[in-house]
Amino acid sequence: MLNISPRPRRSCLYMPASNMRALEKAKSLPADTIIFDLEDAVAPDAKEEARANACDAVRSGEYGKRELVVRINGMETPWFAEDLSQACLSGADAVLVPKILNAGDIGRISSLLDEHDKDAKTSLWAMIEMPLAIVNLGAIAATGPDTRLTSFVMGFNDLAKEMHAEHDRTIFAPVMTQAVIAARAYGLNIIDSVYNDFNDPDGLERECREAGKLGFDGKSLIHPAQIETANRIFAPQxxxxxxxxxxxxxxxxxxxxxxxxxxxxxxxxxxxxxxxxxxxxxxxxxxxxxxx
Incomplete structure (x- = not known):
């Protein structure tokens, strides 16, 4: 059995890096991990400013013991290369890359990380949100011991869209089990997808308990109000x-x-x-x- 990092990742909160008030607020929030988002939450004309904001935030040293991750734009976008380079130079704990498709993607990104980060400080988190990623889960996870890959983050919003399916969590039950098995087989951490309704604490609690029962390490979040629930449920009792x-x-x-x-x-x-x-x-x- 491969060792899994004991670092807590109960609550992984996305914060739009284009929103300076949000970045400031994140300094006082009890989330285990802050994910500075350069992708979904940022309009195209704000991408470069958001990148600078995120990197400045990481370098500031003002986020205490929180793990700091930058979700960069996908490999097919014009922002990917600079996002990756600058996130590494900032000293981020990890880069979260969306729309991973196969093991080759992990190899290419890991090689770029090696070029930009000689001290191997920045690890790679992979968004699992595309049908091909589900087909290739085992092969993607198998790259972990030989690359920078340390974590899966599930993205069921995009997966439902790509499947032309309703966003009904029950249809993802087999995927969740398969993803946890693949992650654990190769020593990876795994984070559950977001819960979209931050005004529904009962629904969030149900999803957290379901994910915890399956073996997930924590949950990705979209609102500070969700932190307490995730921290409580994913903590060892x-x-x-x-x-x-x-x-x-x-x-x-x-x-x-x-x-x-x-x-x-x-x-x-x-x-x-x-x-x-x-x-x-x-x-x-x-x-x-x-x-x-």
Whole structure:
């Protein structure tokens, strides 16, 4: 089993980089990740200004411990190359690239990141929102160990449009399961798609719980009012943390040295569960560190 980053990504909030008030507000919001958006939320004549705003924001050092990601414009657009270059130079934690189609896209973007970011600070997040990306999920995820790819972000708004389908989340259930399996097989994080109605907290909670049950790390968000729900639901729960700590303690006990299977609190527990327990506790500790 490949290791997944324990860095919390419960709440990944899109903020339009053309809106300076939004960028300022983001400095005080309790989101784990801020995604400065240069794509959907920005009109064509504001693209260059938004790019400059996003890069200045990343360089400012005023966002505390939040993870800072820049969603750049797609590979087929005239803004892609400069977006990618400037995001790297700004020191962004990651670039989120829309409309990924196949493993070759990941290879090409990763090579460009290597050219612009010699210190390998900036990772690659891939938007999974096109039918071809769904067809190629396994191959795309398989590039992770050898490229900058670290995360999938689902985009069901665009996927529904490309499918000529209604935006009914139930039709994406097989895709969600398939995407989580592909991500976990190759050590990637995976973030759920946005919930469009920010005035419907109950609907948001249902989607967060559904995604958490499937194994998603968090949810992408479009409004600050959605942060609390995502942070609460995607955080490890106290009971689960207690169980994980008991598993870790049992495997570390010298009496159990070299054993691959133990009975912990009446349950058969294997090394797989030990690794999962360490992952969960590491995530809980990282969440606690964000609050300090």
């Amino acid at each position: 106290p009971e689960a943390i207690g169980e994980a700590q008991a598993i870790i303690a049992a495997f570390k006990d010298p009496v159990n040295a070299g054993k691959g299977v133990l009975v912990v609190d009446g349950k058969m527990t294997e090394l797989l569960h030990y690794r999962q327990a360490k992952q969960l506790v590491a995530t809980a500790e990282a969440i606690a560190a964000l609050a300090k």
